[in-house]
Amino acid sequence: MPSTGCLNVRIDPSSLSFDMWKQIPVPFYLSVYFFHVLNPNEVLQGGKPQVQERGPYVYREFRHKSNITFNDNDTVSFLEYRSFQFQPHKSRGLESDYIVIPNILVMSAAMMMEDRPMSLKLMMTLAFTTLGERAFMNRTVGEIMWGYEDPLMNLINKYFPNMFPFKGKFGLFAELNNSNSGLFTVFTGVKDFSRIHLVDKWNGLSKVSFWHSDQCNMINGTAGQMWAPFMSPESSLEFYSPEACRSMKLVYKEAALFEGIPTYRFVAPSTLFANGSVYPPNEGFCPCRESGIQNVSTCRFSAPLFLSHPHFYNADPVLAEAVAGLHPNPEEHALFLDIHPVTGIPMNCSVKLQLSLYMKAVRGIGQTGSIQPVVLPLLWFGESGAMEGKTLQSFYSQLVLLPKVLHYAQYVLLALGCVLLLVPIVYQIRSQEKCYLFWSGSKKGSKDKEATQAYSETLMTSAPKGTVLHEARL
Structure with a gap:
């Protein structure tokens, strides 16, 4: 029978x-940092890219589950919707700031045409010129994030209707705002507690088809919000990320405290984005480049996009060396989750990822100039959340204060029990001492009693004749 916990x-x-599961009370924030290209003309001529990190541009992230349906097989299905609201007071800049970054549509289309006939490439060059498209673009933060009108997008959708999932504006986060991350079906733990929160299906699939091995296509772990309780340092955190199109596993690092609440910190292993030659199980995510970046083109409309830690942290050093202005370090760029091990509920988390674009000159497409092959960072973002306010106070009371009170209460009750046991024992000992003293006192006065008794007997005996009795006076 399952315990109350x-x-x-x-x-x-x-x-x-x-x-709490239905609508997570922890406030989440999305912080976005852009890599502003300082020398786009030099890059077109074959120079080394130089970037400047701009941001953060911070958004409050609101999440809520809907279409919650309990199934007969101990699972529940739901859609989780997300929306974002810009927070100027937390940001270093405004959405109206202009950023120079690679033109993702142009460079992606050019890379897709690399092995096509020269005649098609020349036609594309002419189309780019007519539409005023270039290898780099100068757009506002709001446009890059949530979408902008682009004549190239309209042209692609007209002649290649299934190439991109975008039908209107093109933006890197346009798909995320006011939308859901797919239909998750997870185990409830009502019938089989050992499977609680584990994903059964995503969008009706028990595995995806983006990658080249069964292991890489597996949907493992939870939906990334809560995990099974009663963790140990041998536990790992596994979850499926629709944005990364794959499952990820974090490993235990250390025990810590968050606002007085005991937690386990889980971090990404160095092999998370390693290539197949460094970490063979990741071979299914290839074709790979340098270790530390994952090719996500198969799940991102065939665009040459790569996922990694910010500033190429934990990646092959040649990646950061190829771009001026990158400074990877674990304090700023490592991701972590702090979990309360008894309940499996996150107390504090910060998931950080970087999106980069592989660029190079494509012969026949003039807009690509003489760009040297490079994986150029576009932006990195961190999703963070920490329990606070009344929810944190309630957790502290139930998870820390109450157990402490109960812990010390057992010693108080034990001591009280010992006292109650000692009282009758002490009383019994005291009673025995009184009896002993009485008996001892009686023994000491025996000679006096004998004398008194003899005197009394003489009084009671008749006096001999001729004896004069004297009157006793007080």
Whole structure:
């Protein structure tokens, strides 16, 4: 029979954590940093790219689950919607700031045409020239994030209707705002507690088809919000990320405290984005380039996009050396999740990822100039959330304060029990001492009693004749 703690964390309307699962009370923030290209003309002539990090541009992230449906096989299906609201007071800049970055549409289209006949490339060059398209663009933060009108997009959608999923504006985060991350079906833990929060299917699939091995296509772990309780340092955190089109596994690093609440910190292993030659299980994510970056072109409309840690942290050093202005370090660019091990609920998290574009000159397409092959960072973003306010106070009371009170209460009760046991023992000992003293006192006065008794007997005996009795006076 499951314990009370198990009943409280399972996905069931009667459990204490159900409302928290339905709408996570932790405020989430999306912080975006752009790599502003300082020398685009030099890059076109074959020079080394020089970038300047701009930001953060911070957005409050709102999440809520809908279409919650409980199934017969101990699972529940749901859609989680997200929306973003710009936070000027937390940001270093405004959405109206202009940023120079590679023109993703132009460079992606050029790379797709690399092995096509020269006649098609020349036609594309002419189309780019007519539409005023260049290898680099100067757009506002808001346009890059949430979309902008582009005549090239309209042209591509007209002649290649299935090439891009975008039908209107093109933006790197346009798909995320006011939308869901797919239909998740996870185990509730009501019938089988050992499978609680694990993903059964995503969009009706038990595995994806983006990659080249069954292991890489597997949908493992949870939906990335809560994990099974009763963790140990041998546990790992595994979750499926629709944005990365893959499952990720974090490993235990250390025990810590968050606002007085005990936590386990989990971090990304150095092999998370390693290439197949460094870490053979990742061979299925290839074709690979340098270790530390993952090719996501197969799930991102065939654009030569790469996922990594910010500033190429934990990647082959040649990647950061190829671009001036990058400074990878673990304090700023490593990701982590702090989990309360007893409940499996995140207390504090910061997931950081970078999106880069592979660029090079494509013979026959004039807009690419003499660009030397380079993986150029576009931006990096961090999704962070920390429990605070009344929710944190409630957690502290239930997870720290109450257990401490109960812990010390058992010693107080034990001491009280010992006192109550000692009272009758002491009373019994005291009673025995009184009896002993009485008996001892009686023994000491025996000679006096004998004398008194003899005197009394003489009084009671008749006096001999001729004896004069004297009157006793007080």
